Amino acid sequence: MRLRLSARVRDEIHAHGVRGYPHEVCGALLGREVSGDGAGELRDVTAVFALENRREQEAQHNRFSVTPQDVMRAERAARESGLDLLGWYHTHPDHPARPSEFDREHAWPWYSYVILSMAAREPGDMTSWRLADDRSAYSAESIEVEGNEAEK
Ligand SMILES: [Zn+2]
Numbered sequence: 275m276r277l278r279l280s281a282r283v284r285d286e287i288h289a290h291g292v293r294g295y296p297h298e299v300c301g302a303l304l305g306r307e308v309s310g311d312g313a314g315e316l317r318d319v320t321a322v323f324a325l326e327n328r329r330e331q332e333a334q335h336n337r338f339s340v341t342p343q344d345v346m347r348a349e350r351a352a353r354e355s356g357l358d359l360l361g362w363y364h365t366h367p368d369h370p371a372r373p374s375e376f377d378r379e380h381a382w383p384w385y386s387y388v389i390l391s392m393a394a395r396e397p398g399d400m401t402s403w404r405l406a407d408d409r410s411a412y413s414a415e416s417i418e419v420e421g422n423e424a425e426k
Pocket of ligand 1: 338364365366373374389
C-alpha cells in the first residue's frame with residue numbers, strides 16, 4: 275500500500291497545518307487509485323479538500339473524526355473535480371505523527387489516513403495509515419512525494 279502525493283498537495287497540507295496551529299486541522303485527500311503497476315496498490319493524491327469551520331472539534335487536540343456531513347462534502351468536492359475520495363488528513367500539533375487510540379477507534383476501513391506532526395508551527399513528520407477491513411490492524415503505508423524518496 276503506497277500513497278503518492280504531488281508536491282503541491284504536500285505543500286497545501288503543510289500550509290493548512292500552519293494556518294490552524296496550535297489547533298488540529300483536517301481535510302480530505304482526493305485523487306485516483308492506480309493499479310497494475312506491479313508494485314502493489316498505489317494511490318495518487320492530486321488534490322485536497324480542507325474541512326474548515328470545525329471550531330468545536332478543533333478546540334480539542336487529537337480528537338480528529340470525520341462526520342457523515344464531512345463525507346458528503348468531500349465526496350461532492352471529489353465529484354466536481356472528477357476525482358475519488360481516497361482518505362483524510364489531520365494534524366497533530368506538538369505530538370508525533372502516530373495515530374492516537376481515538377484515531378484508530380474512529381477510523382474506517384479502506385481510507386488512507388495521513389497524519390502530519392506540527393511543532394511550533396513547523397510541519398514535521400508525515401505518516402499514513404490504513405485500517406484492515408476486519409479492523410484487526412491499523413498499518414502504516416508509505417508516502418512518496420512526486421517522485422521523491424519515500425518520506426516514511
Ligand atoms: Zn490524530
